[in-house]
Each structure stands twice: as C-alpha cells, then as structure tokens.
Amino acid sequence: MDKFYTITELTREFGVSTRTLRFYEDEGLINPERRGRTRLFRPADRRLIQEILRGRRIGFTIAEIRDIIKVYKDPPGEVGQLEMLMNKVIEKRDELRQKRRDIEETLAELDNVEEACLTRLAEIGVGT
Numbered sequence: 001m002d003k004f005y006t007i008t009e010l011t012r013e014f015g016v017s018t019r020t021l022r023f024y025e026d027e028g029l030i031n032p033e034r035r036g037r038t039r040l041f042r043p044a045d046r047r048l049i050q051e052i053l054r055g056r057r058i059g060f061t062i063a064e065i066r067d068i069i070k071v072y073k074d075p076p077g078e079v080g081q082l083e084m085l086m087n088k089v090i091e092k093r094d095e096l097r098q099k100r101r102d103i104e105e106t107l108a109e110l111d112n113v114e115e116a117c118l119t120r121l122a123e124i125g126v127g128t
Contacts, residue, residue: 004033004040013046014053024052027062029069059092 007018024030025039030048032039041049048069055065068088071081121127 003043005043005046007032007039007041010041010046010049014049016053021049024049027066029062029066059096060088064088 005013007021010016010021011018021030021039025032029052030041030045032041032045034040052065052069055068060068068085071084
C-alpha cells in the first residue's frame with residue numbers, strides 16, 4: 001500500500017498552515033488525492049511542498065515556482081530544466097545583491113545623519 005500523508009502531518013512537518021497548503025493546491029502547484037473531503041498527499045507531493053517552500057524562502061514568486069514545476073513535468077527535458085533553473089537562480093542572486101547594495105547605502109546614509117546630529121548636539125553644548 002502506498003504511503004500517504006495527511007494535511008495535518010505535513011503542516012506539522014513543515015511548520016505551515018493548512019491554509020498555505022490549500023493555497024498551493026488552489027494555485028495548481030500540488031494536487032493531492034481526495035477521498036471525500038480528505039486530502040491525501042503522496043511522497044511526491046511532500047517533496048514538491050518541500051521544494052515550493054525552499055523556493056519561497058529564497059524569494060521566488062508563486063508564478064516562478066509554477067514555471068519551474070511545469071518545466072519538470074513537461075519537455076524540454078533535464079537540460080532545459082537545469083538551464084531555466086540556473087537562469088532563475090542568477091536573476092534571484094542579482095536581485096538579492098542589489099538589495100544588499102541598497103541596504104548598505106541606506107545604512108551609510110543613516111550613519112552620516114547620526115554623525116551630523118551628534119556633531120550639532122556637541123556644537124550647541126548638549127551632551128549625549
């Protein structure tokens with residue numbers, strides 16, 4: 001007999017809500033088997049949820065995750081899958097590096113503002 005996971009088991013394992021898993025189902029990312037109102041998840045569904053959550057953690061959108069999943073299910077085969085995934089990784093890495101530069105610039109600006117405030121406070125004789 002095949003191993004199935006309940007929605008409760010998966011929510012506990014991955015630390016997500018049932019609403020999250022239902023959302024992924026509504027978005028067509030996962031397709032659990034139904035027995036009445038009960039959702040039963042196969043090991044492949046479990047692995048897919050794991051990958052979806054990993055994609056979300058690194059900042060992929062639901063649409064990007066859907067594209068990646070679609071490539072795995074459809075041609076162009078492994079080479080095409082890997083190339084597409086590499087391109088997505090490169091894009092996401094570039095985006096994160098730009099965010100890091102923006103944060104560093106903002107921190108430097110805040111340091112300058114703080115220093116200007118401290119200097120002015122010292123000029124007018126207020127100790128900090």
